[in-house]
Amino acid sequence: MLIFIKLILAHLIGDFVLQPTKWVVHKESNKVSSKYLYLHVLLHFVLYMLLLWDLALWKMAMVIAIGHLGIDILKLYTDPMFKNKSIPFFIDQGLHVLLIYICVFYGDLSGRTVLLFQDMDWYLVTAIVFVTYPAAIIMGKVLEGMANQIETDHKSLPNAGKYIGMIERLFVLIFIVIGRWEVIGLLIAAKSVFRFNDLKERNNRKLTEYILIGTLVSFGLAILAGLLYMSQYH
Known part of the structure; x- marks a missing residue:
C-alpha cells in the first residue's frame, strides 16, 4: 500500500504542482507533437523513481510512465468531444489512478480488489x-x-x-x-x-x-x- 501511496503522490506532484499552464496549453495545441507532453511524462518517471527510491522497481515506474503517456494522448484527442471540460479531466485522473493501482497490485489484483470492497465501510x-x-x-x-x-x-x-x-x-x-x-x-x-x-x-x-x-x-x-x-x- 505504501508503494501505491508514493506513486499517487508522485502523480499529484507531476500533474498539478510541477506542470505549468504553458505546458498544458502547448499540449492542447500541438497534441503528440508537443515537446512538453514527453517532458511531462519524463518528469513523472523521475518522480516515481525518486519517491520509490528503489532501482528494482524501475520497470513498474516505466510501465506507469508509458501508460501515463497513452492516457494523456487519449485525453488530448477526445477532449474536444466534451462540452463540459470537467468530464474528460476526471476520466483522465481516474484512469491514471486505476493504472497505478493495477501496476502495484498486479500480482494479486483480483484478491486485493475483493478485499478492498470487503473492508469498505x-x-x-x-x-x-x-x-x-x-x-x-x-x-x-x-x-x-x-x-x-x-x-x-x-x-x-x-x-x-x-x-x-x-x-x-x-x-x-x-x-x-x-x-x-x-x-x-x-x-x-x-x-x-x-x-x-x-x-x-x-x-x-x-x-x-x-x-x-x-x-x-x-x-x-x-x-x-x-x-x-x-x-x-x-
Missing part, C-alpha cells in the same frame, strides 16, 4: 451518497411549493445553491462521524453571516423564510444520516 458510503444528490432532490420536492413564490435571482450562479447544500451536508456528516458537533454550530453561524447582508439588502421576507427553511431541512437531513450511521456502533 458501506454504511458510510451510503450516508455520503445520500447527503449529495438524493438529499438535494428530496429538498427540491419539499420546497417545491415555496420555490414558486420566490423571484428568480438571475445573478446567482447556475445550481450554486444545490452544490453549496451538498458541500455543507458533507461537512455536517463528517463532523458527526468524528464527534465534533460544536463545529456544526459554527458552520450554521458562518452561513448566517454570509447570508445576512444579502437578505438585508433585498428586504424580502419570503426569501428569508425560504432560505431559513431550506437551511434547516438541509442540516436536518445531514444530521439524520449521521445519526443513522453512528447508530450502528451502539
Whole structure:
C-alpha cells in the first residue's frame, strides 16, 4: 500500500504542482507533437523513481510512465468531444489512478480488489451518497411549493445553491462521524453571516423564510444520516 501511496503522490506532484499552464496549453495545441507532453511524462518517471527510491522497481515506474503517456494522448484527442471540460479531466485522473493501482497490485489484483470492497465501510458510503444528490432532490420536492413564490435571482450562479447544500451536508456528516458537533454550530453561524447582508439588502421576507427553511431541512437531513450511521456502533 505504501508503494501505491508514493506513486499517487508522485502523480499529484507531476500533474498539478510541477506542470505549468504553458505546458498544458502547448499540449492542447500541438497534441503528440508537443515537446512538453514527453517532458511531462519524463518528469513523472523521475518522480516515481525518486519517491520509490528503489532501482528494482524501475520497470513498474516505466510501465506507469508509458501508460501515463497513452492516457494523456487519449485525453488530448477526445477532449474536444466534451462540452463540459470537467468530464474528460476526471476520466483522465481516474484512469491514471486505476493504472497505478493495477501496476502495484498486479500480482494479486483480483484478491486485493475483493478485499478492498470487503473492508469498505458501506454504511458510510451510503450516508455520503445520500447527503449529495438524493438529499438535494428530496429538498427540491419539499420546497417545491415555496420555490414558486420566490423571484428568480438571475445573478446567482447556475445550481450554486444545490452544490453549496451538498458541500455543507458533507461537512455536517463528517463532523458527526468524528464527534465534533460544536463545529456544526459554527458552520450554521458562518452561513448566517454570509447570508445576512444579502437578505438585508433585498428586504424580502419570503426569501428569508425560504432560505431559513431550506437551511434547516438541509442540516436536518445531514444530521439524520449521521445519526443513522453512528447508530450502528451502539
